Amino acid sequence: MNYIIHYDIAAIIVTVVIGIHFYMKKNISTIQNRIFKLLLIVELAASLLDLVTVYTMKHPPTAARFTHYALNMVYLALFNLTPVVYFTYILKVIKKTASTSRKEKFLMIAPISICELLIMTTPLHGLVFHMNQSGEYVHGVLFWLLYAASLYYVALAQYYTLRFRKFFSRGQIVSVSCYTVFCFLLIIVQMAAPDLLLTQFAVSIAVLLIYFSLENPLNYEEKELGTYNKTAFEKVALELIYSETPFQVLGMEIEGMRYITDALGVENANRLLKQFSALLLGIVEKEKVFFMGGHRFAILSERSGNWGEIISEIQSRFSVPFLTDTVSVTMSAPMCVVAYPENVKRLADIMTLLDTGIAEANQLSGTPVVYANDELLKKGRREAEIVQIMKYALHEHKFEVYYQPIYSVKKKRFVSAEALIRLRHEDFGFISPEEFIPIAERNGLILGIGEFVFCEVCRFISEEHLLARGIEYVDVNLSVVQCMQSTLYMQLLDIMKRFELPYHCISLEITETAAVLSQETLIENMDKLREYGINFSLDDYGTGFANTAAVVKYPFHAVKLDKSMVWSAMEDAKALSALKFSIAMLKEMGMELIAEGVEELEQAQLLEEMGCDFFQGYYYSKPVCGAEFLEKLAQMEQQSAF
DSSP, X not given: OOOBOHHHHHHXXXXXXXXXXXXXXXXXXXXXXXXHHHHHHHHHHHHHHHHHHHHHHHSOOTTHHHXXXXXXXXXXXXXXXXXXXXXXXHHHHTTOSTTOOHHHHHHHHHHHHHHHHHHHTHHHXXXXXXXXXXXXXXXXXXXXXXXXXXXXHHHHHHHHHHHTGGGSOHHHHHHHHHHHHHXXXXXXXXXXXXXXXXXXXXXXXXXXHHIIIIIOGGGSEETTTTEEEHHHHHHHHHHHXXXXXXXXXXXXXXBTHHHHHHHHOHHXXXXXXXXXXXXXXXXXXXXXXXXXETTEEEEEESSOOOOHHHHHHHHHHHTSOEEOSSOEEOOBOOEEEEEETTTOSSHHHHHHHHHHHHHHHHTSSSSOEEEOOHHHHHHHHHHHHHHHHHHHHHHHTOOEEEEEEEEETTTTEEEEEEEEEEEEETTTEEEOHHHHHHHHHHTTOHHHHHHHHHHHHHHHHHHTTGGGGTOOEEEEEEOHHHHTOTTHHHHHHHHHHHTTOOGGGEEEEEEHHHHHHTHHHHXXXXXXXXXXXXXXXXXXXXXXXXXXXXXXXXXXXEEEEOHHHHHHHTTOHHHHHHHHHHHHHHXXXXXXXXXXXXXXXXXXXXXXXXXXXEEESTTTOOOBOHHHHHHHHHHHHHHHHO
8 A cells, every 4th residue: 555644744743843842932840731741752753653664564674574563553552542641631631630430430541451452462363453465554353443442532532621611711622622623534534545644644733733722831931021920820739739739839029019110111110020030030949930910929839848048038139229220119029928738728719818918918017928827818718708799899889988078167067078988798797998998909999999989979969969958079089099090080070071060079089108109190180180170188197207298299279187196186295286287387388177087076176276177077977878968968958047
């Protein structure tokens, strides 16, 4: 028979190209990865042997009969092994090991075992192939069984892929399905036309599809930083978890990178990320370094962790500024150490602990380290649940807006109110804004919450005709993240236009933190909004060190004195002097003053004497829902009528 070998040559070329690309790139060392390497080797060896068997048939060696048998037996063994290796690879993708039943194991092992036994013993019975008297290769009566077994494992791989499709992306499922269809079609063609050596070509193309969809090193590499990415981290961690191999993770976050990006630009921020990744790659050898996205990194080690040296080097580096083209930047890197299985049993808990631990460490000074424990995991799980509650509340409009009235000293009535977000859940009960707002900021939900509050306030003002009831404006808080959005002014103006509101009916509250961390963007937003008549107040005055600088730098019309200043002044002479000085200074600068936390008549009287213009606190009213706020306005109208 004259065999057409072009397809075998093409298969070899395709497999070699895949191998070169695969080995030249940064690879993560996992069992799945090693099985794919084996698949490449088996496919290449089978393709080469297919060519060799054809050559020896045309140019028989001295011991022709023995050689023919040996070469064909090895080739068929490899040919039959290829779909089994592929099937094993799919099993590793779906992490199906310990859960496999005896029946499943039998169905997985029996066909290949039978086929390999038939191949190895074929010189005795000739059921798979034999050499006729002329020395020609002839298929035996059971040769079809080899094709059937190959198609069986390809079909089995397809079945498990669809059954456990949660482990695959849509593109990966398509690739596996193409592998299945391609192998079936070409093996059928091969059976119909034995002279066309199509089988190995079919396998090589199928391997190519699998490579680019499931095993491509580029899918796991953070090229710009020279590290692995989050996908690679999850892949490695999951494999270690499923194999019950102990490991530890050191997670860290470059604090303030978001604000550095805003202040110095993306290019300088990326330069700082590269400096930090180079630092980690320089001090870590066997451990793997992963860029987790945003400004977070992780180091994974299978060794029981003595992180002291690594942590010390990181802390030492952060004790001196990082350099950009224009400025030097002092940063911190809060860290968290998580151990499997001591602290966690699941990948989701690892990610939860890293989030919570780094956030906890960020509350400490310097470059601190938090070691995960049960308490931290409990806190992290609560945060994860709160995230889901907030997502649901946003989607179903379950957040509530409360209003705390603001009393005018001059007009002796309520003239405004501060809008405050509230969240309740049937299981969790009342969830304080002090708890869920920081979580929302870390998880990207704060923008949606901010938009909801602003829309709800505008709707309330419009539908309840608050301006006609004596309310001059409503204070709405802006988060740090909102202040960093360059399109903030457009969003707020669009909402107010939608409700046909005059712009002066809204006043925006900004904290010192937001003012400091988003300077250029904030000033631009403030200037745009002030053109339309929207005013701004500085919230929480007295809680930081840069309050006065913020008052000078930004176009605020009012300052809200934090309740801590008010309460301290009632108990301490020095604090009282500081409060008097602050009020006098702010009045000199032309600021309207709103005193927060006024809960006693004595406080109100003292603050009025000092020159405060407005009072906000429980002495006048606690935060109330919209309906109660309207009732208070109605009572105020009745009193003024007398």
